[in-house]
Ligand code: SAH
């Protein structure tokens with residue numbers, strides 16, 4: 297017998313359809329399909345919505361304003377179980393990193409980072425793996441498994457709130473105040489699911505994290521940026537990382553399809569961008585590659601006229617990575633040029649270094665470890 301020691305919760309996978317990831321109308325529709333009349337389905341849809349996203353319940357038996365018979369009926373028809381946290385690492389700085397299993401072989405990461413925004417940010421994944429091969433990114437070296445569904449994106453928030461014991465949705469003193477789509481994958485290549493997830497995350501009667509506190513980071517999928525701004529009304533972050541096309545083609549190869557001129561025009565046109573709602577430009581500091589003073593000056597020139605803030609990210613190394621992080625002096629000198637030009641440019645402090653914080657790194661470390669554990673078990677038989 298093989299015992300999987302990585303399981304940390306006991307919810308069993310179900311073949312029944314889930315209600316998680318649906319909005320009020322979607323829940324009502326599912327109830328109608330299951331045989332309920334339209335009018336009561338609408339009312340029950342609203343009640344269940346609050347139980348799921350405001351109270352965080354995982355069981356119909358906890359929905360005390362539904363009749364007993366209805367509850368028994370719902371248990372037989374729908375699944376409310378959470379995805380499974382298969383690895384949970386807590387860093388000495390309070391960062392919590394979760395490896396979450398949605399289905400066999402479908403795993404992605406979410407990270408809770410305290411001390412960001414008003415209180416703390418949850419970094420969520422939008423895909424398992426990524427089709428884009430940014431050379432400095434560990435996720436980029438992993439094949440795409442698939443897009444995550446709305447339910448799976450929301451599921452990351454639900455399990456993180458379970459772990460932080462943050463139910464029902466608190467009105468004050470929250471731990472998770474911000475959401476950033478900066479985990480695995482390219483959110484704009486999974487836009488419909490990301491947009492539905494933003495609608496649910498930001499709804500005031502449920503999870504209630506306002507759109508201004510939700511940031512979607514993209515490598516520059518220009519064709520989808522307008523729709524994100526129009527329908528999602530979220531904050532935008534651009535993974536810029538280079539100030540000329542030649543270098544950006546190498547670091548962020550999607551630049552060959554949408555070069556800098558196109559990308560920056562799409563930023564100028566991003567719906568809702570203003571001085572109060574600035575676009576964040578992420579710039580990973582790679583030693584000897586993109587960290588010169590000349591490049592800092594070029595960055596300032598490039599962003600002229602765009603309501604922008606600049607986020608300098610120390611490169612987070614991973615085994616076999618072809619780059620090193622710039623020295624602290626270089627990063628500070630770069631930041632100073634950018635600051636003098638009037639841009640807020642916080643240097644993102646490396647978080648959770650002791651728990652493999654680099655994008656995509658926990659997953660591969662854990663997969664390798666489990667493979668070697670299985671080998672050991674087989675050898676011992
Ligand atoms: N695919 C999206 C969102 C996920 S990556 C995007 O590329 O924007 C989130 C951020 O982490 C991006 O800015 C990405 O460039 C950065 N990143 C990836 N690997 C990194 C590493 N090893 N060190 C530092 N930043 C990294």
Ligand code: SF4
Pocket residue numbers: 426427428429430433434435436437479480481482515535655
């Ligand atoms: Fe994909 Fe973003 Fe990593 Fe590039 S940086 S490979 S787009 S996850």
